[in-house]
Amino acid sequence: MKTKSNLNFYLLSAMFILVLGSCTKDPETLIETVLVTETVTVTTTIPTTTPTTEKVGSGGISFIDDTQTWTNDRIWIMDGKIVVRKGATLNIEPGTIIKSQNGQGVDATALVIAPGGTINAAGTSDAPIIFTDIDDNIDYGDGIVSPNRVPTDTGKWGGIIILGNAVIGQDGGTDDIEGIASGYDWTTYGGNDNTDSSGTFTFVSIRHSGSQLAGGDEIQGLTLGGIGSGTTINDIEVVGSNDDGIEIFGGSVSITNIVIFAQRDDALDLDQAYRGTLTNAVVAMRSNSDTPFEIDGTEDGTGTITGAFTINNVTVYGDAAPESGKNNLGDWKKAATGLTNNVVYKNIDGLSIKGIDAATYNGQASAASTGNLNFNNFYFVTSGTLADIFAKTSVTDYADWAEVISEQPANTGADESTFSWTLWSSINN
Numbered sequence: 001m002k003t004k005s006n007l008n009f010y011l012l013s014a015m016f017i018l019v020l021g022s023c024t025k026d027p028e029t030l031i032e033t034v035l036v037t038e039t040v041t042v043t044t045t046i047p048t049t050t051p052t053t054e055k056v057g058s059g060g061i062s063f064i065d066d067t068q069t070w071t072n073d074r075i076w077i078m079d080g081k082i083v084v085r086k087g088a089t090l091n092i093e094p095g096t097i098i099k100s101q102n103g104q105g106v107d108a109t110a111l112v113i114a115p116g117g118t119i120n121a122a123g124t125s126d127a128p129i130i131f132t133d134i135d136d137n138i139d140y141g142d143g144i145v146s147p148n149r150v151p152t153d154t155g156k157w158g159g160i161i162i163l164g165n166a167v168i169g170q171d172g173g174t175d176d177i178e179g180i181a182s183g184y185d186w187t188t189y190g191g192n193d194n195t196d197s198s199g200t201f202t203f204v205s206i207r208h209s210g211s212q213l214a215g216g217d218e219i220q221g222l223t224l225g226g227i228g229s230g231t232t233i234n235d236i237e238v239v240g241s242n243d244d245g246i247e248i249f250g251g252s253v254s255i256t257n258i259v260i261f262a263q264r265d266d267a268l269d270l271d272q273a274y275r276g277t278l279t280n281a282v283v284a285m286r287s288n289s290d291t292p293f294e295i296d297g298t299e300d301g302t303g304t305i306t307g308a309f310t311i312n313n314v315t316v317y318g319d320a321a322p323e324s325g326k327n328n329l330g331d332w333k334k335a336a337t338g339l340t341n342n343v344v345y346k347n348i349d350g351l352s353i354k355g356i357d358a359a360t361y362n363g364q365a366s367a368a369s370t371g372n373l374n375f376n377n378f379y380f381v382t383s384g385t386l387a388d389i390f391a392k393t394s395v396t397d398y399a400d401w402a403e404v405i406s407e408q409p410a411n412t413g414a415d416e417s418t419f420s421w422t423l424w425s426s427i428n429n
């Protein structure tokens, strides 16, 4: 018999003081204050017989301050914010199923790896780790497909947030992650360590996330803030996010093999001068998905903290019947700098690019360079025209790097053979 103890901070009197901007800078900014008024230490004893389920947290905020392992012999149920703090380690065995309670607002469930905390969630293609919601009936033995959930089920729980100490493009070099309490050492991310490691996160399928957290913010399936290149994040699937699939706020971690399926907002959302590389991704949009790419540059007002992203090898599938104004083909926004390379778009008749920042746009290139927004090898499989696809942008030299084509050329876009382990692959292939 082994015991574990963790500190549970209950929000016995969670007070949201919503101060409607007295600040002149941005009158719509909501400043949120959460008062943590009581500390409770809870010791749980793991029974000698294997339980069917095991609960972690009791709503509010629970801290993991030691080393814990979530095993693949029971279903783990997260309830509230589960925060792995600095110095602590959460191990998750391959194949483990984790379900989240469906509390809303301050009680919304999310897994947070704080800066200096470590996650070791090394799934495999044969035994991926699944994060889903409490009303998903999936169990060991079901494989990758839920018996009751559909990919367009969204907003059933919060999501996963991993924070680190790498450089972010923000005033002062640090920021508070949106959607949870501000001003704590476990909510503030960004620093100087671009090789920082938050651990390993591989072969993970994250489903039906995006309920509103405290403050009215929805978070993505996977949110990365200031994650360093020492972190291993590969083979990630996000299904049915009510917000973005993956949103990355600065940092330098690179990710290979990504599926974003049926997200409501954007599939890959980059902010704060992210300087890593995303390689090999499938984006399969639903009728109300916004874009496959929503990319912003630095938010550092002095302009001194910069970085350039690279995105390589993506296949984007539009929905068969997108809603008006949805399924835009990408939005490269304010101060975005980096390279988007080798993208194939399918099923996109009538759709167009939402925007390309004229200030940073720098035409065709084969490598990313700081300060420049470049593109290379875009293939639109459509009966439409480049002029229509680029009509909402000021770009005129698009033919240097984009073409309309009737069939996908060989060796373009994503290598979909790497995704056989995903729910998307099971449903669509």
Ligand SMILES: [Ca+2]
Pocket: 218, 219, 220, 243, 244, 247, 265, 269
């Ligand atoms: Ca977002």
Ligand SMILES: [Ca+2]
Pocket: 265, 266, 290, 291, 294
């Ligand atoms: Ca968007």
Ligand SMILES: [Ca+2]
Pocket: 244, 265, 266, 269, 294
């Ligand atoms: Ca977004």
Ligand SMILES: [Ca+2]
Pocket: 247, 269, 270, 271, 294, 296
């Ligand atoms: Ca964003």
